[in-house]
Amino acid sequence: EAQVTQNPRYLITVTGKKLTVTCSQNMNHEYMSWYRQDPGLGLRQIYYSMNVEVTDKGDVPEGYKVSRKEKRNFPLILESPSPNQTSLYFCASSLTQYHEQYFGPGTRLTVT
Amino acid sequence: AQTVTQSQPEMSVQEAETVTLSCTYDTSESNYYLFWYKQPPSRQMILVIRQEAYKQQNATENRFSVNFQKAAKSFSLKISDSQLGDTAMYFCAFTNYGGSQGNLIFGKGTKLSVKP
Numbered sequence: 001e002a003q004v005t006q007n008p009r010y011l012i013t014v015t016g017k018k019l020t021v022t023c024s025q026n027m028n029h030e031y032m033s034w035y036r037q038d039p040g041l042g043l044r045q046i047y048y049s050m051n052v053e054v055t056d057k058g059d060v061p062e063g064y065k066v067s068r069k070e071k072r073n074f075p076l077i078l079e080s081p082s083p084n085q086t087s088l089y090f091c092a093s094s095l096t097q098y099h100e101q102y103f104g105p106g107t108r109l110t111v112t
Numbered sequence: 113a114q115t116v117t118q119s120q121p122e123m124s125v126q127e128a129e130t131v132t133l134s135c136t137y138d139t140s141e142s143n144y145y146l147f148w149y150k151q152p153p154s155r156q157m158i159l160v161i162r163q164e165a166y167k168q169q170n171a172t173e174n175r176f177s178v179n180f181q182k183a184a185k186s187f188s189l190k191i192s193d194s195q196l197g198d199t200a201m202y203f204c205a206f207t208n209y210g211g212s213q214g215n216l217i218f219g220k221g222t223k224l225s226v227k228p
Contacts, residue, residue, distance in 0.1 A: 033216065042118075042203060042220035050214045058215050090157065097207050097214045098145045098164075103157035 002027045006091050006104035013081055014112055021076045021107050023091030031094045032074040033058070033101070034066065036087040043090070049074055050097070081111040114139050116206050118219035125194045126227055132179075133189045133222045135204030143209040146180070146187045151221075152200040160202070163187065165209070194226045 004025045013019055025032065033048040035058075045058030049068040063085055065077040074093075078085060088108050092101040115138045125131035137146070148160040163171045163180050170178050175192045191198055204219040 031214065035218075040121075040220060043205075043218040045215055045217070048214050048216070056214060059217070088155070092157070097216060098209065100147075100159040100162065101149075101157075101216075106155050 002102070004091055004093050004102050004104040006089075006107050008107060009105060010108045012110045012112065015082055016080050019078050019081060019109075021078075021089060021091075021109070023074045023076065023104060024072050025074075025093040025102070026072065027093060027102065028071065029093035029095055029102075030071075031097050031099075031101075032068065033092045034064070034074070034076045035090045035092065036060065036085075037090060037106075038087050046076070046089075048097070081109075083111050085109065086111050114206065114208070114217055116204050116217050116219040118202075118204055118222050120222045121220070122223045122225070124225040124227055125191075127194055127196060129194055130190065130192045131194055131224065133191075133202050133204075133224065135187045135189070135219055137185050137187065137204070137206045137217075139185070139206065139208065141208045145207050145209060146178075147205040147216075148176070148178070148187075148189045149203045149205060149218075150198075150200045151203065152197075157203075161189065191224075196226050196228060198224065199226045200224060 034046040035043045044060045047066040049055045091104040094101040117136045144165045146163045179188045201221045207216045
């Protein structure tokens, strides 16, 4: 089944404790992206990757890191999480940025 | 800066009626892609419709159609014969074509409630 998987689905952590949210797709897509969704703000792009080893900043990259060492994986790293990073996070992949994006199920992150 | 504006935070419609969600965007580019995504209460994001700016013909997908006005930078979504399952958040999104920029920009969303 074609899908984008994210783990974990829910995470509660404390300020400053490094964490990684994994994202994997099995559709051989070139383009992958991370978004955060906050009430009243819609979806905002954090980082995107147009291919392996190619990543670029979206609208809200501060406090986040990504890497794209393999085509299928695009982990999101929070080196020192802060409460303002409490949000719902989505990973997505698509053939290119011009095609339909397939979204993961979302990760609900709470930083206390 | 490129922006996408959805001016209606919430809307409601009676089942079987027609509703139009508005979206405007700002770009200096002439070629780009526009999307409408739906997010039901399950939180899953689903593509509703996609439009290429160089195509003058408005995209349609069953009960969903768009009114694309390039000069006005407007991309509204029309839902005909609304169904209870159409209740969801709807997001308009935009990306430029070509060049090294690969970012997608989403609007803040419109929450649509379909009432029986």
